Amino acid sequence: xxxxxxxxxxxxLHRGVLDPNRVRATQAGMWAWLWQRIxxxxxxxxxxxxxxxxxxxxxxxCLLFTVxxxxxxxxxxxxxxxxxxxxxxxxxxLAGLSVLGLVMLAIVWFGIY
Amino acid sequence: xxxxxxxxxxxxxxxxxxxxxxxxxxxxxxxxxxxxYATTILDVLFRIQREQDQSLAFRYACRVAMCGSxxxxxxxxxxxxxxxxxxxxxxxxxxxxxxxxxxxxxxLTVDMEPFFKKYEDSMPYFEPAQELQEPAVVxxxxxERKAIDMATDCIACGCCVSSCTMAFWHKDYxxxxxxxxxxxxxxxxxxxxxxxxLAAAMESCYNCRLxxxxxxxxxxxxxPTRAIKYIHRMAVRQGPGLADRLxxxxxxxxxxxxxxxxxxxxxxxxxxRSAIGLxxxxxxxxxxxxxxxxxxxxxxxxxxxxxxxxPLEKIMDSPGEVATIYANYQLxxxxxxxxxxxxxxxxxxxxxxxxxxxxxxxxxxGCTVHWDEKKKLFMCACHxxxxxxxxxxKSGPPPRPLERYKTQVKNGNLLVLxx
Numbered sequence: 414x415x416x417x418x419x420x421x422x423x424x425x426l427h428r429g430v431l432d433p434n435r436v437r438a439t440q441a442g443m444w445a446w447l448w449q450r451i452x453x454x455x456x457x458x459x460x461x462x463x464x465x466x467x468x469x470x471x472x473x474x475c476l477l478f479t480v481x482x483x484x485x486x487x488x489x490x491x492x493x494x495x496x497x498x499x500x501x502x503x504x505x506x507l508a509g510l511s512v513l514g515l516v517m518l519a520i521v522w523f524g525i526y
Numbered sequence: 527x528x529x530x531x532x533x534x535x536x537x538x539x540x541x542x543x544x545x546x547x548x549x550x551x552x553x554x555x556x557x558x559x560x561x562x563y564a565t566t567i568l569d570v571l572f573r574i575q576r577e578q579d580q581s582l583a584f585r586y587a588c589r590v591a592m593c594g595s596x597x598x599x600x601x602x603x604x605x606x607x608x609x610x611x612x613x614x615x616x617x618x619x620x621x622x623x624x625x626x627x628x629x630x631x632x633x634l635t636v637d638m639e640p641f642f643k644k645y646e647d648s649m650p651y652f653e654p655a656q657e658l659q660e661p662a663v664v665x666x667x668x669x670e671r672k673a674i675d676m677a678t679d680c681i682a683c684g685c686c687v688s689s690c691t692m693a694f695w696h697k698d699y700x701x702x703x704x705x706x707x708x709x710x711x712x713x714x715x716x717x718x719x720x721x722x723x724l725a726a727a728m729e730s731c732y733n734c735r736l737x738x739x740x741x742x743x744x745x746x747x748x749x750p751t752r753a754i755k756y757i758h759r760m761a762v763r764q765g766p767g768l769a770d771r772l773x774x775x776x777x778x779x780x781x782x783x784x785x786x787x788x789x790x791x792x793x794x795x796x797x798x799r800s801a802i803g804l805x806x807x808x809x810x811x812x813x814x815x816x817x818x819x820x821x822x823x824x825x826x827x828x829x830x831x832x833x834x835x836x837p838l839e840k841i842m843d844s845p846g847e848v849a850t851i852y853a854n855y856q857l858x859x860x861x862x863x864x865x866x867x868x869x870x871x872x873x874x875x876x877x878x879x880x881x882x883x884x885x886x887x888x889x890x891x892g893c894t895v896h897w898d899e900k901k902k903l904f905m906c907a908c909h910x911x912x913x914x915x916x917x918x919x920k921s922g923p924p925p926r927p928l929e930r931y932k933t934q935v936k937n938g939n940l941l942v943l944x945x
Binding site: 432441 | 538540542544545547548549550552599601602603617621623624625626627628629630631636637640689691694735736737738739741742749751752755758759
């Protein structure tokens with residue numbers, strides 16, 4: 414079989430290579446995955462800042478926001494992983510949990526804190 | 527949209543000539559299309575090949591979305607050329623690119639060998655568990671048939687594998703198509719290779735990062751994500767002991783295990799497990815005792831002592847309305863003991879011959895308040911809280927009045943109950 418191929422194949426393309434539509438083609442599920450990773454790093458940064466520069470309301474809000482954002486995305490993964498929510502509702506879950514996250518954020522920031 | 531039936535459209539098509547090599551590039555073709563909604567991408571490719579460039583290579587067979595030959599990346603999203611209509615692609619320029627993760631043979635044609643290698647690794651074939659004369663039937667209304675659902679509709683077009691970034695990062699990942707196929711057989715109660723199949727699927731199913739790209743692009747509307755999650759849950763239920771079950775299946779070549787060893791092995795296992803069990807019990811017991819003794823002191827209500835502030839007469843003689851007297855005592859909090867040296871504010875009402883002893887701790891954040899004789903107020907320097915002589919908050923952030931000590935007079939000395 415190999416001897417039939419006189420010419421070289423081009424090495425495989427992968428996501429985004431030579432693709433002007435890379436960002437447009439990125440759908441909700443992929444964004445959720447990507448943002449959870451980014452927010453995890455942001456938590457690390459804000460947590461260190463929070464511990465070194467204590468009692469800065471802006472910093473505290475940033476930390477609270479990234480934590481709730483990360484938690485919302487994590488809850489979505491947990492609910493889907495355990496089969497508690499069918500995968501077909503993944504986008505609705507993302508939207509619903511985001512709203513829930515914002516509500517919780519508001520309660521914590523304006524009510525409890 | 528109803529007015530515009532067709533018009534001019536630009537297509538950027540990926541070109542790679544194996545004779546020339548290189549990285550490949552995009553060629554631009556402009557076509558006059560009569561009706562956007564009656565023209566598929568495959569039609570466009572035929573026209574380009576016929577009218578503009580005969581050397582354009584692409585793959586197709588059935589033209590009706592059932593063979594899976596014409597999978598490609600259309601405007602950044604994987605799909606079948608024969609199923610995507612020009613009218614649904616709302617961009618001025620439509621980009622056509624070969625599938626990801628497969629070597630490019632020429633232009634839009636890829637080598638599907640890696641796909642079928644992974645597919646093979648997922649054991650896509652059915653092996654009956656029993657020898658039956660008649661085909662065993664899985665009834666349509668059973669739970670397992672519903673779980674398998676339309677997942678058997680896969681036409682192996684490779685779109686899902688192309689869209690999955692984890693198929694790129696994890697070279698051993700069976701990929702969405704392989705695991706989807708695996709799931710259709712894992713859910714099948716007639717399957718005779720269940721444990722082997724599950725072991726193969728468990729090797730790689732955790733590479734899924736829930737990106738849902740495969741579900742988004744599947745031209746047959748299958749959700750490989752659902753299949754992978756099904757395998758995850760099956761692995762939780764059946765994974766423990768899977769390795770034992772696999773090794774215990776008698777292989778034709780293997781010699782039967784020597785008889786006398788079996789009881790000894792089970793005895794050894796019993797002993798080792800009892801040792802582990804006893805160790806765990808002992809560990810929990812010791813750990814529990816250590817924990818209880820370590821934290822119990824913190825829950826103990828500290829004993830309160832009466833602390834003397836000195837002779838009452840001397841206090842009454844001090845100038846001003848409020849006397850500030852330092853109380854010295856030892857405070858015990860759990861294991862922690864500390865020497866307190868803190869001011870007690872004694873408000874003197876000489877007319878009624880009454881005193882009130884205030885805790886000088888500000889009720890806001892615990893700074894020490896002091897008496898301002900000119901303003902006749904208790905003031906806190908930290909956040910500007912002020913209190914009236916009776917301890918009630920006048921202004922600032924403190925939420926409560928100043929705390930009052932319980933007082934008593936014994937042998938002419940004023941005593942306060944420590945807090």
